[in-house]
Amino acid sequence: MIYDVLVVGCGVVGAACAYSLSRYDLRVGILEASNDVANGTTKANSAIVHAGYDPLPGTAMAKFNVLGNAMMPDLCRRLDVPFSGCGSLVLSLAPEDDAELQKLYAQGEANGVPGQRLLSAAETLALEPNVNPDVRSALYAPSGGIVNPWELCYAMAETAVRNGADLHLESPVTAIEKSEAGYRLTTPKGVFEARFVLNCAGVAADRIAAMIGDESFRIQPTKGEYFLLDKSEGKRVGRVIFQCPTKAGKGVLVAPTVHGNLIVGPDAAPCAPEDTANTPAGMAYVRTSALRSVPSINFRENIRNFAGVRANSDHPDFILGESRAAKGFFHLAGIRSPGLTAAPALGEEAVRWLREAGLALTEKANFRDGRRRIRFHELSDEEKNELIRQDPRYGRVICRCETVTEGEIVAALHTPIPPTTVNGVKRRVGAGMGRCQGGFCGPRVQEIIARELGMDQTEVLMDWPGTWVLCGETKGGASHDEG
Amino acid sequence: MTKAELVIIGGGPAGLAAALSAWESGVKDILILERDRQAGGILNQCIHNGFGLHYFKEELTGPEYAGRFIEMLRGTDVRVRTDTMVLDLTADRILHTVSPEHGYEAIRAGAIVLAMGCRERTRGAISIPGARCSGVFTAGAAQRFLNIEGYMVGKRVVILGSGDIGLIMARRMTLEGAKVLACVELMPYSGGLNRNIVQCLNDFDIPLYLSHTVTDVRGKDRLEQVTVSKVDENRRPIPGTEMVFDCDTLLLSVGLLPENELSRQAGVEIDPRTNGPRVWENCETSIPGVFACGNVLHVHDLVDYVTAESMRAGEAAAKFIQAGGETGDGVELQNGDGVGYTVPQHFRRDVSDKLQIFFRVRRIYRDAFISVYDGERRIARFKREHMAPGEMENITIPAMFLKHITGGPLTVRIEED
Numbered sequence: 001m002i003y004d005v006l007v008v009g010c011g012v013v014g015a016a017c018a019y020s021l022s023r024y025d026l027r028v029g030i031l032e033a034s035n036d037v038a039n040g041t042t043k044a045n046s047a048i049v050h051a052g053y054d055p056l057p058g059t060a061m062a063k064f065n066v067l068g069n070a071m072m073p074d075l076c077r078r079l080d081v082p083f084s085g086c087g088s089l090v091l092s093l094a095p096e097d098d099a100e101l102q103k104l105y106a107q108g109e110a111n112g113v114p115g116q117r118l119l120s121a122a123e124t125l126a127l128e129p130n131v132n133p134d135v136r137s138a139l140y141a142p143s144g145g146i147v148n149p150w151e152l153c154y155a156m157a158e159t160a161v162r163n164g165a166d167l168h169l170e171s172p173v174t175a176i177e178k179s180e181a182g183y184r185l186t187t188p189k190g191v192f193e194a195r196f197v198l199n200c201a202g203v204a205a206d207r208i209a210a211m212i213g214d215e216s217f218r219i220q221p222t223k224g225e226y227f228l229l230d231k232s233e234g235k236r237v238g239r240v241i242f243q244c245p246t247k248a249g250k251g252v253l254v255a256p257t258v259h260g261n262l263i264v265g266p267d268a269a270p271c272a273p274e275d276t277a278n279t280p281a282g283m284a285y286v287r288t289s290a291l292r293s294v295p296s297i298n299f300r301e302n303i304r305n306f307a308g309v310r311a312n313s314d315h316p317d318f319i320l321g322e323s324r325a326a327k328g329f330f331h332l333a334g335i336r337s338p339g340l341t342a343a344p345a346l347g348e349e350a351v352r353w354l355r356e357a358g359l360a361l362t363e364k365a366n367f368r369d370g371r372r373r374i375r376f377h378e379l380s381d382e383e384k385n386e387l388i389r390q391d392p393r394y395g396r397v398i399c400r401c402e403t404v405t406e407g408e409i410v411a412a413l414h415t416p417i418p419p420t421t422v423n424g425v426k427r428r429v430g431a432g433m434g435r436c437q438g439g440f441c442g443p444r445v446q447e448i449i450a451r452e453l454g455m456d457q458t459e460v461l462m463d464w465p466g467t468w469v470l471c472g473e474t475k476g477g478a479s480h481d482e483g
Numbered sequence: 484m485t486k487a488e489l490v491i492i493g494g495g496p497a498g499l500a501a502a503l504s505a506w507e508s509g510v511k512d513i514l515i516l517e518r519d520r521q522a523g524g525i526l527n528q529c530i531h532n533g534f535g536l537h538y539f540k541e542e543l544t545g546p547e548y549a550g551r552f553i554e555m556l557r558g559t560d561v562r563v564r565t566d567t568m569v570l571d572l573t574a575d576r577i578l579h580t581v582s583p584e585h586g587y588e589a590i591r592a593g594a595i596v597l598a599m600g601c602r603e604r605t606r607g608a609i610s611i612p613g614a615r616c617s618g619v620f621t622a623g624a625a626q627r628f629l630n631i632e633g634y635m636v637g638k639r640v641v642i643l644g645s646g647d648i649g650l651i652m653a654r655r656m657t658l659e660g661a662k663v664l665a666c667v668e669l670m671p672y673s674g675g676l677n678r679n680i681v682q683c684l685n686d687f688d689i690p691l692y693l694s695h696t697v698t699d700v701r702g703k704d705r706l707e708q709v710t711v712s713k714v715d716e717n718r719r720p721i722p723g724t725e726m727v728f729d730c731d732t733l734l735l736s737v738g739l740l741p742e743n744e745l746s747r748q749a750g751v752e753i754d755p756r757t758n759g760p761r762v763w764e765n766c767e768t769s770i771p772g773v774f775a776c777g778n779v780l781h782v783h784d785l786v787d788y789v790t791a792e793s794m795r796a797g798e799a800a801a802k803f804i805q806a807g808g809e810t811g812d813g814v815e816l817q818n819g820d821g822v823g824y825t826v827p828q829h830f831r832r833d834v835s836d837k838l839q840i841f842f843r844v845r846r847i848y849r850d851a852f853i854s855v856y857d858g859e860r861r862i863a864r865f866k867r868e869h870m871a872p873g874e875m876e877n878i879t880i881p882a883m884f885l886k887h888i889t890g891g892p893l894t895v896r897i898e899e900d
Contacts (some may be wrong), residue, residue, distance in 0.1 A: 092567055156639075223641050227610075228607070268804050275616070276615050277612070277613050277614040277615070277701075278610075278615075279799075280698070283612065302607050302610060303607040305604075305606075305610050305612075306615060307615070384581060384586070384587040385586045388581070388583065388586040389586060392584070394583075394585070395566075395581050395582050395583035395585075395587075396566055396582070396583050397518065397568035397570075397581060400518060401744075403570060405581075435602075436602045436605065437607055438624070439602060439603050439621045439624045439830040442630070443624065443627050447632070457634060458634065461617070462617035463617065464704065465704065466703065466705060467617035467704050467705060468617060469636065470636060471636070471731075472634070472635050473633055473634055474629055474634065475659060477633050
């Protein structure tokens with residue numbers, strides 16, 4: 001079979017492309033190197049929906065940021081993705097920041113950011129009483145927000161798969177050659193052929209491009225480190241709090257998450273593509289910087305550190321469009337911040353490219369948009385009771401910190417893209433995301449995965465390939481009678 | 484709404500003992516809510532022996548110790564509802580529960596005993612740097628995998644923290660054929676019981692590195708190496724002291740935290756020193772009719788002490804149900820030099836026959852005194868040959884000593900003379 005379109009990479013950008021394409025009568029394939037979707041930059045970032053005043057006017061980053069921002073509330077409602085349009089503030093904390101705020105404001109106006117305003121110190125503190133009392137002024141953008149980035153990716157990818165797209169996991173592309181129809185992509189899972197290719201490979205996008213002889217850009221993976229604090233700190237701020245950007249990036253932010261935690265980070269340091277290690281220096285920098293914005297953050301309530309790798313590049317803008325070296329081969333590369341915000345708009349843009357390139361697009365008569373998932377803890381008492389009556393597994397709380405039930409885990413394991421790992425389940429339903437970090441529920445989640453997917457418990461990984469958890473049975477063995 | 488005279492949250496050693504003593508005190512309508520599939524709590528995964536030396540005067544394993552109480556409760560009408568999670572608790576003693584069998588259910592309780600136990604501090608809580616590979620477990624999670632599920636978590640092991648679970652797991656992993664390379668402790672002394680240092684490390688030639696910590700974790704997929712560094716007196720790593728261990732597993736035994744999310748929801752006042760409720764001498768919290776005992780109140784060293792404390796809590800809950808709440812003037816207890824906290828945090832002046840105070844010391848002492856002061860006046864003094872932060876201390880002050888106190892706060896402090 002020859003696909004009409006092969007999407008290489010299933011982070012949020014690849015998922016957005018697949019989602020946009022799945023509306024049409026096309027054969028769409030997705031090749032993902034890892035054992036789950038959303039397993040790179042998408043799972044480890046600031047989770048911010050940017051308003052759009054940061055990018056320089058006229059850039060693709062500016063255009064797609066503002067477009068994506070406008071799409072986000074409706075998209076998230078449709079696909080049941082946690083989103084909050086909580087707004088954002090950029091703080092001026094020093095005299096030299098004032099001019100920077102003016103510049104951001106002007107950029108925002110040029111980029112079409114709706115409703116932004118410059119606030120006085122008093123207005124800022126009235127909105128956010130916990131920010132640094134020495135704040136001088138702030139740029140307020142009501143269209144800034146927060147989203148669950150990996151769930152956005154799951155939702156779009158699942159919808160694409162439900163509408164006929166083929167997802168091939170653990171299929172890193174190792175070679176690409178020109179074929180009569182278009183391109184032939186080699187992976188350990190087989191050879192796939194397509195008329196058109198979308199390169200959404202994140203930190204590997206330059207390596208994919210090089211396979212067709214396109215060396216027009218280089219990805220410079222850039223690590224950002226984070227703290228994730230307990231929900232006890234989750235109300236420290238109500239909006240995304242930025243500092244004025246510097247050459248290194250947008251600076252350290254302090255923000256609530258859609259799960260009710262507080263996220264603090266990132267720094268920015270060049271790194272190897274898969275280097276997600278935390279460093280004492282990085283963590284110290286993030287902590288110190290964040291306390292400048294919000295001095296009262298209680299870091300003793302930290303529950304997790306992590307690091308994400310952004311796909312920065314040697315170009316100042318997103319790298320978008322058809323490769324000069326290869327007709328029908330399109331890049332969505334160098335998707336740094338505000339890539340998460342821009343992703344839905346980039347998906348739509350990719351569809352336009354393909355139409356212009358001669359791909360016939362007929363809307364499916366039976367396209368099934370929309371997605372719902374049960375979040376037990378959000379239900380009313382009556383709804384909880386009714387659900388447990390229908391399926392008693394919803395009455396068994398597995399993750400006590402986040403109140404996630406066995407029913408939700410089982411449901412996730414039977415979605416169009418079932419997770420096969422402990423962290424895959426964690427990202428699907430939140431089990432293990434809380435203050436005990438899976439200390440209590442980890443073994444039970446592992447047991448449920450093995451049971452539902454017919455695996456041996458020792459085969460269940462923590463996360464990406466190679467992250468084994470168990471190395472075998474004890475001398476007494478694991479066979480025991482239930483009950 | 485369902486009603487119960489006494490609801491006990493948690494069916495571990497604390498909850499079981501509280502239920503038994505409340506029953507023996509005459510309360511007949513007792514309901515234990517347990518989130519796991521069986522009662523017994525964390526004892527079920529503690530298959531080593533050494534439990535019960537004080538209480539039963541014999542050496543039992545964890546499951547045997549729990550089994551004794553479960554057996555004793557079989558002879559009563561105490562109901563144990565397993566697989567049941569309390570989602571919310573209100574100050575007017577209404578519990579919102581969920582279970583596969585009973586669905587969502589609100590229960591109004593005449594009195595409540597909080598016995599939810601504690602949880603382990605995690606990698607995040609102490610911000611250990613390094614890779615996000617697999618192979619980093621809390622000691623208790625590893626213990627569950629080995630002892631309940633029957634799986635091994637790794638073959639070459641480093642343990643960070645010398646808390647009791649970490650020490651026990653050093654021996655357990657060794658007996659299962661793993662190589663335990665080191666136990667690494669940030670403080671200049673162990674956080675666990677001395678007998679565990681001897682029986683779990685020394686007996687197996689596992690080195691204990693005091694004043695050391697893990698400063699890097701490496702591994703692309705699974706853990707491959709940890710770096711251990713010596714720390715200075717401010718607990719900062721000293722450059723140049725790094726030792727690298729090739730290992731596939733890092734177990735964390737870096738402290739326990741009482742699980743008081745429900746208590747906080749209900750508005751129970753929490754003592755930041757213990758992370759547990761502030762209680763009176765009868766284990767009553769700041770909310771009348773709500774009592775707390777066991778590791779939810781403060782982290783204990785021996786389950787026998789949990790049992791004793793929980794017996795008192797159960798008895799007090801019974802008294803509350805039968806005769807109403809206690810009144811009387813309160814006296815505050817303060818922790819002075821060398822003392823980390825006290826439980827109780829305050830007591831009623833007309834305490835019946837004696838006042839028992841539990842606490843932990845901040846460092847190791849030899850031949851020192853525990854003194855209790857009423858202002859400048861010392862009202863009691865107790866000699867101890869050896870005290871260590873890993874072991875819970877307690878003193879008992881006879882009521883007659885408390886007859887003539889001023890009513891101002893009493894201070895417990897360590898004196899070395």
